[in-house]
Structures are given as structure tokens and as C-alpha cells.
Amino acid sequence: MKKIICLISLALSFSLLQAQTKVPYISTVNATNRWVDSVFKKLTRNEKIGQLFMVRAHTNLGKAYSDSVAKVIAKQHLGGVVFFQGGPKRQALLSNQYQSLSKKVPLMIAQDAEWGLGMRLDSTLSYPYQMTLGAIQNNNLIYKMGQMVAKDLKRLGVHINFAPVMDVNNNPRNPVINYRSFGENKYNVANKSIAYMKGMQDAGLFTTAKHFPGHGDTDVDSHYDLPLLSFSKQRLDSLEMYPFKQAIAAGLNGVMVAHMSIPALDNTKNLPSTLSKPIITNLLKNDLNFKGLVFSDAMDMKGVVKFFPNGEADVKAIIAGLDVIELSQDSEKAIHLIRKSIRKHQLTWDDIDQKVKRILAAKYWMNLHQYQAVDTTKLVEALNSAESKVLVQELTDAAVTVLKGSENFPIATDFVRKMAILSIGPKDPTTFSETMKRFFPDATLFIIPKDISLKELETVKTEIAKFGQLVMAIHDTRLRPAGTLDYQNNLKLFIADMTKFNPITVVFANPYTLAGLPGIEQSKALVLGYQNSKEMQSSAARVILGKLNAKGKLPVTINAYYKFGAGEVK
Structure with a gap:
């Protein structure tokens, strides 16, 4: 009887999951929709143009800033808001306030939440970075993460996640994508991107993949200058665009276009891809048959305004085929210039109308036709659920990678040879060091901060020579894990000396930091945790203690020793 009840319960759970799965936006965009038609008919021409713009908002910059954004929304009848840094309750209250200013049609609220709300907001959860997820072999976990991210964003009144990052990061020196990518292999990137995308979309969150046609092989950050992508059309089609093409076939809702100069696709000098009709209309919309919404990357970035300032870029982007302008440098002037371009027959009102109808159809898909204010009751608790925390740990457990020496786990208990635990980088004990100390209480912990003096290092080196067994943990203590460690040379040389033990x-x-640590391959065992989170430190400690079998595989090539796909799995 219990078995029958269990089977019924599983069947009910499955049916509920199926019932919650939304029809892709792209299958609804051209369908007859009374709400879309009704709202569209009530919009003035200026209100129609306003729907094409999304303004920047913060909840950590004070009331004067928030009020200035409110004035822009009300005056220019904007279509949406993109929230950046702040706090969840403040964002919910401000989101409700901004929505009250949009009289005819609710605002679509967006956020860059590539690894969840923790990317932007305090008091919220961060899921692992995409590079960490790239090591996971079970993509169902990534689908589940997508669903949980969608749940959190929707609870906060956010309708669009500018994620996943579908760039193939095959340039270790990439300063802007790097750890935000699933890795260097186009198939791995595509499969994981689609799993994440589907998880979010099935749960009713509008996703926008970025940065088309691919920002992974650049060494210039488009926030500060215009990157040049000098590859052939065949290379771009077969590599950079591969994940986007697969995602479009799988029902992708939205695409964000990057600011890059790509001569093979459009040889106009200094023209960013965001302003290129051959790239947006001819390639993305016509050749790749993308029917969803096309967003710009932030239009206040140097990669676009360096050559097209003061609203000029926005007009060119709309003419090129973009549907939504994110973070205009001057939206008031841009709206004026769009009307001027229509008078000059560079654009038509029919062009604008089609874009507006697609945006309204997206708002309907987001359930904005039934808009409800965000409920702030127990909001922070809802955004930090026990279920979400368990999933974060599951993800890091599945990602941790043993590059060498799995036969040494669990560590053999040796009461003759004393153990030293080196914690390099932090100034205080870590989750990893405390976990190891609980199992080896007689071990000696050495905390070696990254600003340690040469004299102190020499003292530590002398002391460590007395120990027979050494566990060395190297931590990147920065908020974002760059491709090289910010350690002084003396500390890097110290690490190289320690590998001799x-x-x-x-x-x-x-993972790219391993290339800057000479001698690291001499370690008896080498475990890669991809980020300095407490969850990842717990995962790695349990691998070493024999309580967790590592299953992760390297998502990028580091050097001749450690290439894509490396990882010892028991």
C-alpha cells in the first residue's frame, strides 16, 4: 500500500511540474492577443517609442537618485527598469513605486542575475558561477538551479534575467567573460546554457542569452573600449554562434547583442555589432530565424558610446533591428532622434509598431496583464530558502574536481608524522581549515594572508619544515575570481617551495590561476574548487576526507598538464 501511495505522490509531483511549465514566448509572439491589441491601441506615439527603453535603477544610491529615475519613467513612458546593486526589500518597494507610475502598461523589470540575486543584492543567495557549473556532469542539476533562480526573481517582482551567458570562453585572458562562461567547449556551453535557460523559462522567467554573437575570445572589455573580433565568418558560425543557434532551436526567449567590431559580419569601421543591421536583422533574425526579443547590451558602455554618443547609438540600434534599448546614455534625446529618423524615412512607424507589439506580447507572457505588487512579507526569508541552500551545496559537490592524486583520499591517519594545514590568502580561519581541524585536531593551522611580509614568510617556511604531512589551501579572497591571483611574487614563490613537500x-x-602557480603540478594531490565559497570549501574538504566522491571535469584548458575534460572520478 505504501508503495502505491508513493507512486501516486510521484505522479502528482510530476504532473504539477508539467502544469507549471510555460509555453515558450516565441510560440505566442505572433498569436492574436486581445490584451496586447487593447493596450497597443491606447498608446500615443511617444508612449510607443518609450516602450523600447529600459532605465537603470539602484537601491543603494539614495532617495535623490531613485526619485530621478522615477521622473524619467513617468515623463518618457519607459517600457522597463533594470535593477543593479541594492537590497531585496528596498528593491521590492521601489519596484512597486515605479510600477505605480506606469499608468497604461506595467514595466518589465530585469536584472543581471547570472548566479542568482546574490550577483546584485545583499541578503540573497548566490549560486555557483557558470565556470563552476561547467565542471558538472549532471545537467539536470543546472536545470533545477534555473527553476530556483526563477522562483527567487519572480518572488521579488523581476520578470527578466539577463542570463545565461552563452559565450564560449576560449581565451584565458578574457577580462569580462571568463568565469561567467560555462567554459571553452561549445557543446558543453550549449548543453548547460540550454539546461539553465529551460529551467528558468519553464518556471515562467523570461531569459535573455548573451552576448551575441559571442564575446568569449576577446581580450578587451567592452565596458571600456570596442573589442575587435577578427575571425572568419565560418569560424564565428561554427564556434561562437553555436550555443546561440542551439538555444534558438530550443525555444530561447531573448538575445542580448554585444558591443563588438566584427569585420567578417559587417566591415563598417568602428561599428559595434549592436548597431549593425547585417548582424541583427540579416543574421540573427533572418538567417538564424530568431523570433524572440532582441536586447542591446548596456548602451552607456564605452564600447558603443565611444563612437556614437548622446543617443545616436540608440537610433542606429533600433534601425539595425534591436527591439529593446538597455540603459541609454540619453533616452530623452534618443526618443527625439527616433522620431526624427522616422521623418527622414530611415525608420517607419510600422517598424516601431512591430517592436512594441512584440514587447507587449512578452509582457503578457510575463503575466503583467495581471500585475500584482510585490509582497514584502518575509521576503528575505523566502529568498534564502533551505531548499535553495541545499541545491547550492549539491552543485558545488558535483563540480569539485580532482586533477591529480585521488588515490590519496581519504587522507591516511598517521600519528607519527604531524600534519600542517596552510590557509593561504585569508586572514581568518575558513570553512575548509575548520573542517579539516575537526577531523585532525592535532594538526597545526598556519594562516598566511596575501599581504604577509617576507620576514613572516621565512618564519613560516622554517616551521613547516618540521611537519611530515602538508595540506595547502589557496584562496582567492576577491569578490570576483579573476584569471590570475593578486598575490605578491614572494607568496607565489613560497607556494612553489611548498610543493617540494x-x-x-x-x-x-x-581555474586559470593554476597556470600562474609554477610547480603546482608537483603536488601529491591537486583538488580544484572553482571559487572561494563556503559551500565549495565544504565540498573539497569532504573529498579529501573520503566522504564525497569528486565528479567534476575541467571546463577549460589550463596548460599542458591540465586540459579540458581532466578530472579523476572514482
Whole structure:
């Protein structure tokens, strides 16, 4: 009887999951929709143009800033808001306030939440970075993460996530994508991007993949200058665009276009891809048959305004085929210039109308036709659920990668040879060091901050020579895990010296940092945790203690020792 009840319960759970799965936006965009038609008919021409713009908002910059954004929304009848840094309750209250200003049609609220709300907001959860997720072999976990991210964003009144990042990061020096990518292999990137995308979309969150046609092989950050992508059309089609093409076939809702100069696709000098009709209309919309919404990357970035300032870029982007302008440098002037371009027959009102109808259809898909204010009751608790925390740990457990020496786990208990635990980078004990100390209470912990003096390092080196077994944990303590560690040379040389003792080495940092640690391959065992989170430190400690079998595989090539796909799995 219990077995029958269990089967019924599973069947009900499955049916509920199916019932919650939304029809893709692209299958609804051209369908007859009374709400869309009704709202569209009530819009003035200026209100129609306003729907094409999304303004920047913060909840950590004070009331004067928030009020200035409110004035822009009300005056220009904007279509949406993109929230950046702040706090969840403040964002909910401000979101409600901004929505009250949009009389005819609710605002679509967006956020860059590539690894969840924690990317932007305090008091909220961060899921692992995409580079960490790239090591996971079970993509169902990534689908589940997509659903949980969608749940959190929707609870906060956010309708659009500017994610996933579908760039193939095959340039270790990439300063802007890097750890935000699933890795260097186009198939791995595509499969994981689609799993994440589907998880979010099935749960009713509008997704926008970025940065089309691919920002992974650049060494210039488009926030500060215009990157040049000098590859052939065949290379771009077969590599950079591969994940986007697969995602479009799988029902992708939205695409964000990057600011890059790509001569093989459009040889107009200094023209960013965001302003290129051959790239947006001819390639993305016509050749790749993308029917969803096309967003710009932030239009206040140097990669676009360097050559097209003061609203000029926005007009060119709309003419090129973009549907939504994100973060105009001067939206008031841009709206004026769009009307001027229509008078000059560079655009038509029919062009504008089609874009507005697609935006309204998206708002209907987001359930904005039934808009409800965000309920702030127990909001922070809802955004930090026990279920979400368990999933974060599951994800890091599945990602941790043993690059060498899995036969050394669990560590053999040796009461003759004393153990030293080196914690390099932080100034205080870590989750990893405390976990190891609980199992080896007689071990000696050495905390070696990254600003340690040369004299102190020499003292530590002398002391460590007295120990027979060494566990060395290397931490990147920065908020974002760059491709090289910010350690002084003396500390890097110290790490190289320590490898001569055949340590068990654990690296809680961007995988590319291994290339800048000479001698690290001499370690008796080498474990890669991809980021310095408490969850990842717990995962790595349990691998070393034999309580967790590592299953992760390297999503990028580091050097001749450690290439894509490396990872010892028991």
C-alpha cells in the first residue's frame, strides 16, 4: 500500500511540474492577443517609442537618485527598469513605486542575475558561477538551479534575467567573460546554457542569452573600449554562434547583442555589432530565424558610446533591428532622434509598431496583464530558502574536481608524522581549515594572508619544515575570481617551495590561476574548487576526507598538464 501511495505522490509531483511549465514566448509572439491589441491601441506615439527603453535603477544610491529615475519613467513612458546593486526589500518597494507610475502598461523589470540575486543584492543567495557549473556532469542539476533562480526573481517582482551567458570562453585572458562562461567547449556551453535557460523559462522567467554573437575570445572589455573580433565568418558560425543557434532551436526567449567590431559580419569601421543591421536583422533574425526579443547590451558602455554618443547609438540600434534599448546614455534625446529618423524615412512607424507589439506580447507572457505588487512579507526569508541552500551545496559537490592524486583520499591517519594545514590568502580561519581541524585536531593551522611580509614568510617556511604531512589551501579572497591571483611574487614563490613537500593542494580560485602557480603540478594531490565559497570549501574538504566522491571535469584548458575534460572520478 505504501508503495502505491508513493507512486501516486510521484505522479502528482510530476504532473504539477508539467502544469507549471510555460509555453515558450516565441510560440505566442505572433498569436492574436486581445490584451496586447487593447493596450497597443491606447498608446500615443511617444508612449510607443518609450516602450523600447529600459532605465537603470539602484537601491543603494539614495532617495535623490531613485526619485530621478522615477521622473524619467513617468515623463518618457519607459517600457522597463533594470535593477543593479541594492537590497531585496528596498528593491521590492521601489519596484512597486515605479510600477505605480506606469499608468497604461506595467514595466518589465530585469536584472543581471547570472548566479542568482546574490550577483546584485545583499541578503540573497548566490549560486555557483557558470565556470563552476561547467565542471558538472549532471545537467539536470543546472536545470533545477534555473527553476530556483526563477522562483527567487519572480518572488521579488523581476520578470527578466539577463542570463545565461552563452559565450564560449576560449581565451584565458578574457577580462569580462571568463568565469561567467560555462567554459571553452561549445557543446558543453550549449548543453548547460540550454539546461539553465529551460529551467528558468519553464518556471515562467523570461531569459535573455548573451552576448551575441559571442564575446568569449576577446581580450578587451567592452565596458571600456570596442573589442575587435577578427575571425572568419565560418569560424564565428561554427564556434561562437553555436550555443546561440542551439538555444534558438530550443525555444530561447531573448538575445542580448554585444558591443563588438566584427569585420567578417559587417566591415563598417568602428561599428559595434549592436548597431549593425547585417548582424541583427540579416543574421540573427533572418538567417538564424530568431523570433524572440532582441536586447542591446548596456548602451552607456564605452564600447558603443565611444563612437556614437548622446543617443545616436540608440537610433542606429533600433534601425539595425534591436527591439529593446538597455540603459541609454540619453533616452530623452534618443526618443527625439527616433522620431526624427522616422521623418527622414530611415525608420517607419510600422517598424516601431512591430517592436512594441512584440514587447507587449512578452509582457503578457510575463503575466503583467495581471500585475500584482510585490509582497514584502518575509521576503528575505523566502529568498534564502533551505531548499535553495541545499541545491547550492549539491552543485558545488558535483563540480569539485580532482586533477591529480585521488588515490590519496581519504587522507591516511598517521600519528607519527604531524600534519600542517596552510590557509593561504585569508586572514581568518575558513570553512575548509575548520573542517579539516575537526577531523585532525592535532594538526597545526598556519594562516598566511596575501599581504604577509617576507620576514613572516621565512618564519613560516622554517616551521613547516618540521611537519611530515602538508595540506595547502589557496584562496582567492576577491569578490570576483579573476584569471590570475593578486598575490605578491614572494607568496607565489613560497607556494612553489611548498610543493617540494608533496602537499595535498586545494585551490579555491578561477581555474586559470593554476597556470600562474609554477610547480603546482608537483603536488601529491591537486583538488580544484572553482571559487572561494563556503559551500565549495565544504565540498573539497569532504573529498579529501573520503566522504564525497569528486565528479567534476575541467571546463577549460589550463596548460599542458591540465586540459579540458581532466578530472579523476572514482
